Every structure is written in C-alpha cells, then in structure tokens.
Amino acid sequence: MDWTPLFISMKTASLSVAVTFFLGILAAWLVVRMENETWKAVVDGILTIPLVLPPTVAGFFLLMMFGVKRPLGQFFLEYFSVKIAFSWCATVIAAVVMSFPLMYRSARGAFEQVDPNLVDAARTLGMSEWQIFWKVLLTNAVSGVAGGGVLAFARGLGEFGATAMLAGNIAGKTRTLPMAVYSEVAAGNMDSAWQYVAVIVVVAFAAILVLDGLEYRSRKKWK
Amino acid sequence: MVLKAEIHKKLGGFSLDAAFEAGCGCLGILGPSGCGKSMSLKSIAGIVRPDKGRITVGDRVLYDGAARIDMRPRKRRAGYLFQSYALFPNMTVEQNIAVGLGGLSGRFQKARPQTAERVAQMVKKFHLEGLEKHYPRQLSGGQQQRVALARILAYEPDVLLLDEPFSAMDAHLREGLRLELGRTLADYGGTAVLVTHDRDEAYQLCNRIVLMENGRVLASGDTRQVFANPMTVQAARMTGCKNISRIQPLEAHKVRALDWGNLELVTEAEVMPETTHIGIRAHDFKPISETEEVINQIPTGRCQISEMPFEWYVTLENGIWWKTEKDIHVHSLAGVVPERLWVEPEKILMLKER
Numbered sequence: 001m002d003w004t005p006l007f008i009s010m011k012t013a014s015l016s017v018a019v020t021f022f023l024g025i026l027a028a029w030l031v032v033r034m035e036n037e038t039w040k041a042v043v044d045g046i047l048t049i050p051l052v053l054p055p056t057v058a059g060f061f062l063l064m065m066f067g068v069k070r071p072l073g074q075f076f077l078e079y080f081s082v083k084i085a086f087s088w089c090a091t092v093i094a095a096v097v098m099s100f101p102l103m104y105r106s107a108r109g110a111f112e113q114v115d116p117n118l119v120d121a122a123r124t125l126g127m128s129e130w131q132i133f134w135k136v137l138l139t140n141a142v143s144g145v146a147g148g149g150v151l152a153f154a155r156g157l158g159e160f161g162a163t164a165m166l167a168g169n170i171a172g173k174t175r176t177l178p179m180a181v182y183s184e185v186a187a188g189n190m191d192s193a194w195q196y197v198a199v200i201v202v203v204a205f206a207a208i209l210v211l212d213g214l215e216y217r218s219r220k221k222w223k
Numbered sequence: 224m225v226l227k228a229e230i231h232k233k234l235g236g237f238s239l240d241a242a243f244e245a246g247c248g249c250l251g252i253l254g255p256s257g258c259g260k261s262m263s264l265k266s267i268a269g270i271v272r273p274d275k276g277r278i279t280v281g282d283r284v285l286y287d288g289a290a291r292i293d294m295r296p297r298k299r300r301a302g303y304l305f306q307s308y309a310l311f312p313n314m315t316v317e318q319n320i321a322v323g324l325g326g327l328s329g330r331f332q333k334a335r336p337q338t339a340e341r342v343a344q345m346v347k348k349f350h351l352e353g354l355e356k357h358y359p360r361q362l363s364g365g366q367q368q369r370v371a372l373a374r375i376l377a378y379e380p381d382v383l384l385l386d387e388p389f390s391a392m393d394a395h396l397r398e399g400l401r402l403e404l405g406r407t408l409a410d411y412g413g414t415a416v417l418v419t420h421d422r423d424e425a426y427q428l429c430n431r432i433v434l435m436e437n438g439r440v441l442a443s444g445d446t447r448q449v450f451a452n453p454m455t456v457q458a459a460r461m462t463g464c465k466n467i468s469r470i471q472p473l474e475a476h477k478v479r480a481l482d483w484g485n486l487e488l489v490t491e492a493e494v495m496p497e498t499t500h501i502g503i504r505a506h507d508f509k510p511i512s513e514t515e516e517v518i519n520q521i522p523t524g525r526c527q528i529s530e531m532p533f534e535w536y537v538t539l540e541n542g543i544w545w546k547t548e549k550d551i552h553v554h555s556l557a558g559v560v561p562e563r564l565w566v567e568p569e570k571i572l573m574l575k576e577r
Contacts, residue, residue, distance in 0.1 A: 123295075
C-alpha cells in the first residue's frame, strides 16, 4: 500500500487546521462584538456559505481566483513565482476554506454561551479588551473552541470536492486520502480502497473521541 | 462624591427619561421590573450607552451626549454588583478579587507587590478565610455575594452600583444578608446606588430614594419622607399603600371617598385644589368598641378574611383593605372583625393624580 496519501492528508489537515483555528476564532470574536444586527447577519452569511455550497462549487470559485490566468493566481506567480493551482498549497487552501465555517460557527456559539454579564463585569473592573478576550471569553469557551478545532481538522482531512477542483489528483503531490479512495475504486482496486477507507475511519473516530473527551473535561472543571 | 445623572434612551417602544442625584450614603431606585431602573444603573457604569444626557461623578464627566463624551467602562471607576454576581467561574476567589487590582501573578505577568496584600485584606474583611482557593461554584449564594463585593471594593471605586443584590437569593437568607450589606455600605461610606423592586429593602438600606415607573421618575427625596408622604397616587401605590380612593372635596378638612361607598372622612391635612385622591395604609385602621364615639368611623359589613402567619388580611364590604396583627397560634376568626373601624385624620394621605 502506498502511504503517501496518508502523509499528504495529515500534512494538509494539520496546516489547514492551524490556519483555520486562528482565523475562525478571530472572525467569531469580531462578529460577536458587532452591534449592528443587519451587518452581523450579512457577515455571518458570507462566512458560513462554504458550509452549505456544494464543495465542487466552492472549488470552482477557488479555481476562478487561484487559476494561473486568474487575478490571485497571476499575482502569486508574478511576485512570488509560486504556482498555486494543482500544487500541494492548493489542497491546504481548499481545506481551509471548507473547514473555516465549522471553526467559525463553533467558536461563535461558544463565545455566545459565555454569560454577557461576565464581559461587562470585566469591563467595569478595568480589564482591557484583550485581557477580556483571553481571560474571560476564551477561557470560558475553551471546550467549544477546541471542539470546533477538532471538527475543522476532521473536515480538512476528509475534504474532496474543492480539492479535486483546485488541486487535482496528482499522485504523490495532491492525492489525499479521499482522492486515493476515489482513484483506487475508479481503477477497480477494491482491496487497496478498503485499506484507505479503514485509515480514514480510524482517524475520524479518534477525532470524535477527542471531541467527547473535551466536552467531558469542561463539564468537570471548576465544579 | 456626588453622582449626577440625566439619562435619555429609547429602546423599541420603551423610553427612559430620568434624572437623579446621589450624594454620600445609599440612593435607592425603587420600581417594578421593566421600569428602566437597571438600564439607568448600566448607563452609569457604561455598559449601556444613553442616547443623550449627562452623567458626572464629582467633577469627572463619565458621559455627556452633547459634548460627545463617553468614557469607557474601565475608566469610570464605578463598581457594579450584578444580580448574578458575575464571578469568573474559571478563577478562584483570590483571583476574582485581584482582577480589579490588575490581577495576581500568572504565567504571563507579574502582580504589583501591593496586590496580594490588598487581596488578603479583603478576604479577611469579608470573612472569606479558607475559601481563597475555591472556585465560585463551590460557594453558597451569600459567599458569592461577599466575593463580588470584595472584588469591587478592593479597587475603591468612586461609586458603588448595586443591581437587585438579593433577587437571586432564597427568602430566608435575604434578611441576614441585608443586614450584612447594610454594614458594608456604612463601612464603605462613599456614594452607592441600589436598584430594587422590594420596598422593604429600599427602606432599610437607602437614606434617599427615587421612585421610578415606565422610565420616569415619580418622586424622589428622603426615604422616610417619601414613604410618609408620597404625594402622588402612583408613588403611594409603590410605597405599599393598599387603599386609594378618588375623592369629592366637601370642606377644607373633609372629603367624600367615592370608591369606598361615599364614606365621609375628616383629614388633618388641608384639601388642596389639586388633591384628587386620598390614601390610607392597610395598617392604619383601628377597631373601636360599640360604645366608643369617634370621628372617621367605617362600618365593616361583610368581610373577606385571609389568614397569614402573623397577620389577618381583611377586605371590608366597601373594598378597603385592613391588616391586623395576630398570634401564629390563633386560627379562629371569632372577634377578628369588629362592627366598626376608625382612622386618625393625620393618617390620611392627600394625593394628586400625577
């Protein structure tokens, strides 16, 4: 069995979750603090849309942006001599875009669960907004935020549609685990497909165990 | 320090237009829920932004709509005691108290040297010894309130704002904690504002009072004076006056109570042209024996009686409420209601519509 799809997938999911994690928390914090309800809804819609679009459609938009002849793609090619479409980078971009809404929504939900009086109390007690974010908001929402991270990691690992559009299915380069399953089935190698499937199921199951563990720990803490 | 507040704010169909002043001691804002009293308090703390108005403490301007001054909550030096106390669940008692002092030493920062000392002082003052390392969830309601007060008073705010401090508390704990808070307030000595819907609480803890309804101030002044002479119908009702009737003036000191079967009553105070109602507190009626002859007699007629542990609530035939003390062991109605009651002329409150 060729292990490169597993390594590529792990590398992609790890890097993408690191990016998504911080972007998602930042976006959630900014949206939670917004006062205008109309703008809040609009921004929320834009940030969430990759979750409800078919992945191939999201991938199509990405291709329209990062293709070699497209604005962002051309920009990276000219100024950094980096070709993004159909490179490993593309798998990361696809995974980030597709997993971002999960991270953002989990973090936002977790922030909104924090008693708003705590934030007001912190303000009257003289804490700075940054201290409030770290010590009040994030600390009291940590399990929800971490849960969002696990979900985002799992989503990044399982990303298929957008990756196929933007990164293609190049063996040893952009062939992630889900791509490998597809390729093996298409080639009629069912045994090989089974092996990849087993690996994915094990990793996904482990992610869910971690998620439950986080929730259990947060319920036990501070009581 | 003197707190002066003039606050205007619209929120949906509700509008708040209130002005009040608090000097040394405790000012009570008494009113039903949704009357705007919490919103007023939050405006002072900077949690809610008024549409216009002006809020000053001493010579510091916290908010001025016209001058576009809106000081941030963290700069206002206003201590706010939340209904639910808002202790940080992830911090110990010590850490909670230290927040207002800039925090205890942690992984990322060093505490100022005097912080730990001040925290220890507050722990002692609020009888929290032994609980320093406990988390809020391990504490009783009373202990949580003490921690919240210690946390606020540790950094010596200019004004202390108390938002319904006993609403989250069981009734039997309330009285003891009220005494405790009374001592804390006396000891604090600065300016405090207490918001409540409980008139006993307001009467017990506040030397001055503001009565508020529907976002308007109905009356304000010395607590005892406002309770003794509420002036308006709404204020009388809010201070707990159960009996209020429209009147027809008869003489300078005599009225006809239109809502109590056209009862004629002699009053101590003069009937003024603006007097439209009178009020009599339910405790102010006295029974009279059959032979006694006094003014302001009220026939009792067929009564409805309900029994409370220490009181009888009697509704007379003409609609008047009368409360009279009883022993907890007595359950018999015999002899509770005499043929007639009377009320002293000086107990009759002269009220105007608004």
